[in-house]
Amino acid sequence: MPFYLDQFGAVALPLFEARQDVSSGTSLSAFRQVQEGGAYRVLGRELAPRQMQRITTTGDWYEESAVDMTALGKALYAERGKLAKLYRREYGTNARHWCWAELVRVGVEISPPTARPGQFLQPVAPEFQMVSPQWYGTKHGPSWLWGFTGETWGNGVAWSQATGDTFTLPTIGTASCAVVNAGNTPIDNAILHITAGSAALNTLQVITHDPLTSAVAAHLLFDDPISAGATLIIDCGARSVRLAGVSRYADFSIGFDHALAGWLRLYPGTTTITVTYTTSAAGSIMVEYFDGFE
Numbered sequence: 001m002p003f004y005l006d007q008f009g010a011v012a013l014p015l016f017e018a019r020q021d022v023s024s025g026t027s028l029s030a031f032r033q034v035q036e037g038g039a040y041r042v043l044g045r046e047l048a049p050r051q052m053q054r055i056t057t058t059g060d061w062y063e064e065s066a067v068d069m070t071a072l073g074k075a076l077y078a079e080r081g082k083l084a085k086l087y088r089r090e091y092g093t094n095a096r097h098w099c100w101a102e103l104v105r106v107g108v109e110i111s112p113p114t115a116r117p118g119q120f121l122q123p124v125a126p127e128f129q130m131v132s133p134q135w136y137g138t139k140h141g142p143s144w145l146w147g148f149t150g151e152t153w154g155n156g157v158a159w160s161q162a163t164g165d166t167f168t169l170p171t172i173g174t175a176s177c178a179v180v181n182a183g184n185t186p187i188d189n190a191i192l193h194i195t196a197g198s199a200a201l202n203t204l205q206v207i208t209h210d211p212l213t214s215a216v217a218a219h220l221l222f223d224d225p226i227s228a229g230a231t232l233i234i235d236c237g238a239r240s241v242r243l244a245g246v247s248r249y250a251d252f253s254i255g256f257d258h259a260l261a262g263w264l265r266l267y268p269g270t271t272t273i274t275v276t277y278t279t280s281a282a283g284s285i286m287v288e289y290f291d292g293f294e
Contacts (some may be wrong), residue, residue, distance in 0.1 A: 003022045020059075056126075064120070073124070080103050135293040136292055138182065175275045176273075176274055178272050195230075227244075228245045273287065
């Protein structure tokens with residue numbers, strides 16, 4: 001298997017003699033039966049969404065004393081019913097991915113921990129409900145803490161790699177922004193931070209294209225000016241639009257040639273985001289997202 005689960009929230013999962021279900025997600029059916037026989041795929045060429053996924057893992061914990069074993073069990077039991085990050089590690093590269101999941105149940109055999117010289121062993125079988133649409137890897141976009149970039153914490157998840165996710169919007173009125181999703185599945189919940197410079201930014205349009213057909217995939221429009229120094233935030237996952245902290249959904253629209261079910265998609269590899277506007281002073285756009293993994 002290419003991955004193994006090793007942590008939920010702040011609690012380590014049992015890894016000795018581990019047996020884990022790390023299958024891909026299960027697609028929701030995109031087909032509809034037709035009267036003449038056969039089926040019609042209602043999504044066309046769109047990627048079928050995944051169902052909520054139940055993830056099971058079994059393994060053994062080793063501790064030096066029964067007291068330590070009990071403390072570890074209590075810590076995991078206390079997470080039952082909570083929504084937290086479930087982490088997995090990739091074999092070979094040791095890279096870590098995470099998703100939001102709920103701990104549904106902690107299965108434990110009805111027997112006291114098995115004692116070995118200097119060790120106590122307990123089989124444990126936690127079950128999780130994955131609720132994220134995919135696994136997430138490296139975060140791109142704003143620095144997470146104190147303005148630093150490139151931070152990687154003890155759990156191995158990189159918060160911000162500063163890999164060219166902020167682009168200048170020059171006064172010529174158009175910018176092409178090459179955004180890299182280093183994962184293997186599309187991301188539909190990127191957040192766009194568009195900031196005007198020392199002059200207002202007007203008639204904003206954001207356009208992307210399908211990498212296979214070159215047809216327009218996303219076409220987003222914002223009709224009102226972005227005043228000097230203000231930031232427009234378009235959250236493509238939450239489908240919200242805020243300017244200087246105030247909702248401006250009424251001034252947002254999608255073009256007639258917009259083809260996606262959602263607002264914006266970052267395909268695996270490079271997606272070029274074309275931004276058009278009018279302004280007399282350079283602004284910027286920052287794209288906030290995580291690499292996406294199946």
